[in-house]
Amino acid sequence: MNLTLHVWRQKSADLGGEMVRYDAKDISPDMSFLEMLDVVNEGLDQKGEEPIAFDHDCREGICGMCSLTINGIPHGPDRGTTVCQLHMRRFKDGDSIHIEPWRAKAFPVIKDLIVDRTAFDNIIRAGGYISASTGGVPDANAILIPKKNADDAMDAAACIGCGACVAACPNASAMLFVAAKVSHLALLPQGAVEAGTRVKKMISKMDEEGFGACTNHFECEAACPKEISVKFIGKMNREFLKASVKK
Amino acid sequence: MSVTLDAKIPSGPLADKWDKHKFDMKLVNPSNKRKYKVIIVGSGLAGGAAAATLAELGYAVECFCYQDSPRRAHSIAAQGGINASKNYQNDGDSVFRLFYDTVKGGDFRSREANVYRLSQVSENIIDQCVAQGVPFAREYSGYLGNRSFGGAQVSRTFYARGQTGQQLLLGAYQALSRQIELGRVRMHTRAEMLDVIIVNGHAKGIVVRNLVSGKTSTHMADAVVLGTGGYANVFYLSTNAKGCNVTAAFRAYKRGAAFANPCYTQIHPTCIPASGHYQSKLTLMSESLRNDGRVWVPKSKNDNRPALHIEEHERDYFLERKYPSFGNLAPRDISSRSAKEACDDGRGVGKTGLGVYLDFADAIKRLGEDTIRERYGNLFHMYEKITGENPYKMPMRIFPAPHYTMGGLWVDYNLMSNVPGLYVIGEANFSDHGANRLGASALMQGLADGYFVLPYTIADYLARIKPGEAGDSPPEAKAAEKEADKQTKRLLAVKGKTTVDEFHRRLGKIMWDYCGMARNAAGLKRALGEIPELRERFWEDVNVLGSDKELNQALERAGRVADFLEFAEVMCHDALERNESCGGHFREEYQTEDGEALRDDQNFTHVSAWEYQGVGAKPLLHKEPLVYENVKLATRSYK
Ligand SMILES: Cc1cc2nc3c(=O)[nH]c(=O)nc-3n(C[C@H](O)[C@H](O)[C@H](O)COP(=O)(O)OP(=O)(O)OC[C@H]3O[C@@H](n4cnc5c(N)ncnc54)[C@H](O)[C@@H]3O)c2cc1C
Numbered sequence: 001m002n003l004t005l006h007v008w009r010q011k012s013a014d015l016g017g018e019m020v021r022y023d024a025k026d027i028s029p030d031m032s033f034l035e036m037l038d039v040v041n042e043g044l045d046q047k048g049e050e051p052i053a054f055d056h057d058c059r060e061g062i063c064g065m066c067s068l069t070i071n072g073i074p075h076g077p078d079r080g081t082t083v084c085q086l087h088m089r090r091f092k093d094g095d096s097i098h099i100e101p102w103r104a105k106a107f108p109v110i111k112d113l114i115v116d117r118t119a120f121d122n123i124i125r126a127g128g129y130i131s132a133s134t135g136g137v138p139d140a141n142a143i144l145i146p147k148k149n150a151d152d153a154m155d156a157a158a159c160i161g162c163g164a165c166v167a168a169c170p171n172a173s174a175m176l177f178v179a180a181k182v183s184h185l186a187l188l189p190q191g192a193v194e195a196g197t198r199v200k201k202m203i204s205k206m207d208e209e210g211f212g213a214c215t216n217h218f219e220c221e222a223a224c225p226k227e228i229s230v231k232f233i234g235k236m237n238r239e240f241l242k243a244s245v246k247k
Numbered sequence: 248m249s250v251t252l253d254a255k256i257p258s259g260p261l262a263d264k265w266d267k268h269k270f271d272m273k274l275v276n277p278s279n280k281r282k283y284k285v286i287i288v289g290s291g292l293a294g295g296a297a298a299a300t301l302a303e304l305g306y307a308v309e310c311f312c313y314q315d316s317p318r319r320a321h322s323i324a325a326q327g328g329i330n331a332s333k334n335y336q337n338d339g340d341s342v343f344r345l346f347y348d349t350v351k352g353g354d355f356r357s358r359e360a361n362v363y364r365l366s367q368v369s370e371n372i373i374d375q376c377v378a379q380g381v382p383f384a385r386e387y388s389g390y391l392g393n394r395s396f397g398g399a400q401v402s403r404t405f406y407a408r409g410q411t412g413q414q415l416l417l418g419a420y421q422a423l424s425r426q427i428e429l430g431r432v433r434m435h436t437r438a439e440m441l442d443v444i445i446v447n448g449h450a451k452g453i454v455v456r457n458l459v460s461g462k463t464s465t466h467m468a469d470a471v472v473l474g475t476g477g478y479a480n481v482f483y484l485s486t487n488a489k490g491c492n493v494t495a496a497f498r499a500y501k502r503g504a505a506f507a508n509p510c511y512t513q514i515h516p517t518c519i520p521a522s523g524h525y526q527s528k529l530t531l532m533s534e535s536l537r538n539d540g541r542v543w544v545p546k547s548k549n550d551n552r553p554a555l556h557i558e559e560h561e562r563d564y565f566l567e568r569k570y571p572s573f574g575n576l577a578p579r580d581i582s583s584r585s586a587k588e589a590c591d592d593g594r595g596v597g598k599t600g601l602g603v604y605l606d607f608a609d610a611i612k613r614l615g616e617d618t619i620r621e622r623y624g625n626l627f628h629m630y631e632k633i634t635g636e637n638p639y640k641m642p643m644r645i646f647p648a649p650h651y652t653m654g655g656l657w658v659d660y661n662l663m664s665n666v667p668g669l670y671v672i673g674e675a676n677f678s679d680h681g682a683n684r685l686g687a688s689a690l691m692q693g694l695a696d697g698y699f700v701l702p703y704t705i706a707d708y709l710a711r712i713k714p715g716e717a718g719d720s721p722p723e724a725k726a727a728e729k730e731a732d733k734q735t736k737r738l739l740a741v742k743g744k745t746t747v748d749e750f751h752r753r754l755g756k757i758m759w760d761y762c763g764m765a766r767n768a769a770g771l772k773r774a775l776g777e778i779p780e781l782r783e784r785f786w787e788d789v790n791v792l793g794s795d796k797e798l799n800q801a802l803e804r805a806g807r808v809a810d811f812l813e814f815a816e817v818m819c820h821d822a823l824e825r826n827e828s829c830g831g832h833f834r835e836e837y838q839t840e841d842g843e844a845l846r847d848d849q850n851f852t853h854v855s856a857w858e859y860q861g862v863g864a865k866p867l868l869h870k871e872p873l874v875y876e877n878v879k880l881a882t883r884s885y886k
């Protein structure tokens with residue numbers, strides 16, 4: 001099939017960008033979206049035009065590196081699917097496709113479709129861990145964890161840190177990302193000790209990094225390729241309240 | 248520098264070696280630790296665990312990765328699980344059994360002492376990960392769950408849904424993040440290591456290119472650790488991430504580090520077949536599928552009827568036929584090779600003829616669709632997303648794909664290469680898996696190296712040297728940086744017509760055809776003729792646009808492909824030299840009458856470690872004899 005692409009091109013962080021039109025010809029429905037871009041890039045290469053820069057690595061939906069907004073939807077139209085796992089059979093001949101980077105103040109564009117997500121790392125650094133240094137820990141089976149808690153913790157821990165939640169949110173809030181980590185760790189007995197300080201530090205870092213507030217649009221859940229539930233935002237708010245009351 | 252291989256295996260009984268060695272090694276005085284700086288390249292399970300642990304101990308750590316965050320190292324993609332000899336299931340597991348299974352699985356081509364230590368510390372890994380909050384699967388009792396994996400006869404695999412690697416890596420990443428916040432680790436992301444700096448024969452620093460600004464810089468330290476992963480992308484198509492490369496390991500090799508057993512590569516049997524020329528990577532589907540799926544091809548050649556039209560008696564369930572006791576659960580190397588034989592025989596399925604069926608119809612009849620959905624729902628979903636076919640209704644198509652590389656930089660018992668001060672951990676070294684790796688053992692090895700081995704052994708080296716000996720910018724650093732810049736400029740100067748990916752694809756095809764699942768002397772010689780030709784063409788005709796002063800993804804790839812184009816030759820030399828079949832290395836000339844691998848213990852019970860002699864020159868072979876004092880060499884039989 002043949003498609004028309006409109007792609008955000010931006011030479012570097014300090015220069016402005018614009019949408020540029022490209023034709024994508026002879027695209028097979030079996031290609032992944034990124035393979036389609038590879039083919040377009042090889043064509044540009046051969047014409048002596050600089051290829052479109054975009055982030056990707058594992059191409060199997062787990063590293064969280066790929067980050068394209070397609071026709072306004074982070075990771076494109078398939079629910080629970082990263083853009084590297086999206087396939088061209090989802091589109092039809094003659095379609096126009098708009099491809100843009102994540103748009104958020106806290107994720108500045110580096111080049112073309114590549115953004116800087118260091119802000120996420122900074123939030124984890126502020127407290128998204130259990131302080132267990134290597135060695136000197138008890139036997140793994142000395143800590144019993146109800147299956148339900150372990151499963152819920154895993155649901156939250158499935159976050160791949162891609163940032164689609166931020167890109168989807170009208171306020172560019174990072175609530176779902178932070179809530180997922182806070183909940184994962186707070187649901188486990190090992191993580192409960194630091195739960196109060198953790199949630200306070202992570203939330204204050206989130207604000208400092210320039211993410212917006214949550215006003216319950218829940219676009220984040222819809223865009224999340226791992227379908228992380230907004231119920232964790234409720235859980236985080238309760239943790240935060242508990243911690244604030246305790247002081 | 249001339250290569251001497253001294254494995255430095257401690258004396259004494261196998262079970263006591265590590266404890267004794269830990270006591271014999273020197274310690275660094277706690278108040279001095281912060282004066283020692285250690286560079287760690289890689290933030291995967293091996294590098295991430297090492298960086299966090301060394302920082303906790305008080306050393307000054309600098310950590311580098313090429314992704315935008317340490318959390319994205321390719322360890323994240325591991326699905327199946329991680330082994331440990333906990334014997335929580337009381338089913339007869341023990342440190343010795345895991346040790347024995349690993350040595351046997353490696354086809355008796357690994358070091359006993361290393362593997363035993365790995366098996367010992369495997370127990371600590373699970374404790375550590377649970378303490379960090381890794382959400383391993385649990386029973387209703389609240390105890391940890393286990394499963395049996397990759398044909399093991401005990402249940403020793405711990406797992407976190409189908410995302411074990413992700414959860415283990417996030418554990419290490421979080422521990423690392425805590426140290427970064429404490430100021431004990433300086434993290435450099437989007438940073439690619441291009442060279443090792445050697446001063447007076449010791450590794451003292453690295454050259455790095457900042458992938459955003461394009462600037463190269465030098466970083467000096469008291470020791471350098473490489474945890475840079477495997478080289479399966481030499482085949483172009485593999486289950487590895489697109490950025491996985493041999494560059495870090497290969498540049499160290501060019502500076503004198505020996506490369507061990509490069510021909511030992513693992514081809515995983517259950518991957519989704521390629522669908523066309525544009526294919527950019529291959530997706531692995533968990534091996535657990537073989538617990539319920541039956542592998543078959545049509546009995547007659549070129550039978551291109553749809554699967555459902557092929558009657559039961561017209562099907563060849565070749566694994567069940569050839570390996571009645573293991574059947575569809577035969578080990579990876581054997582299953583992969585059998586699939587290739589069926590396809591070579593003209594009985595492959597799918598558009599390309601490069602595929603075999605993995606059929607769940609019987610299992611669905613026996614257990615019901617719901618049970619199958621419960622067990623493999625996410626995998627079936629992924630398969631359908633990629634292929635557009637519904638595996639509940641028709642058999643899956645699978646084909647083997649390069650997956651893991653057992654070979655790597657040579658290291659001694661302390662995980663130090665033959666270059667003093669240069670350590671290699673995780674998939675990047677060669678140490679523990681011999682000629683074939685068992686499922687769920689790579690995660691174990693990466694974390695063992697990073698959390699529990701390197702932090703001890705590196706102290707023994709550091710305690711013997713003065714901190715900061717090499718200074719901030721010795722002439723060797725400037726020289727190495729200049730060389731790296733020269734190579735970059737050279738890549739940009741070619742201004743040819745062929746894309747980097749096209750060269751990579753061509754190299755991949757040579758390697759797959761001649762140095763893939765089955766090899767023979769004639770083919771390997773042919774490859775040794777074609778690779779240098781391709782390399783020459785690359786340097787005349789590669790097209791890399793843009794500049795070196797900016798983020799330039801084609802330039803990044805070009806540098807990696809340039810290294811693969813040299814490294815591929817080393818692999819073929821190794822495969823040609825090893826006149827036997829063992830594990831992942833199958834030489835067609837060396838097989839039994841019924842097509843099984845034929846080892847030659849008399850002549851090949853050694854590690855082959857190659858020393859660089861210049862681009863295109865045959866590297867020099869050094870041998871480290873493997874001594875078996877605790878296990879008897881046996882034929883690996885899965886009949
Ligand atoms: C799809 C898949 C599934 C798997 N499933 C399992 C499983 O179930 N169980 C199991 O035990 N094993 C499994 N494995 C194998 C296992 O995941 C890997 O062997 C292991 O995780 C490697 O860890 P590592 O730390 O050595 O390297 P990696 O995790 O690959 O990390 C390499 C690091 O080095 C950095 N790096 C590389 N080159 C450079 C450079 N030039 N400059 C700077 N930085 C660099 C990268 O940025 C990265 O941080 C699987 C592998 C794959 C591909």
Ligand code: FES
Pocket residue numbers: 055056057058059060061062063064065066082083084085
């Ligand atoms: S490239 Fe890894 S999640 Fe898409």
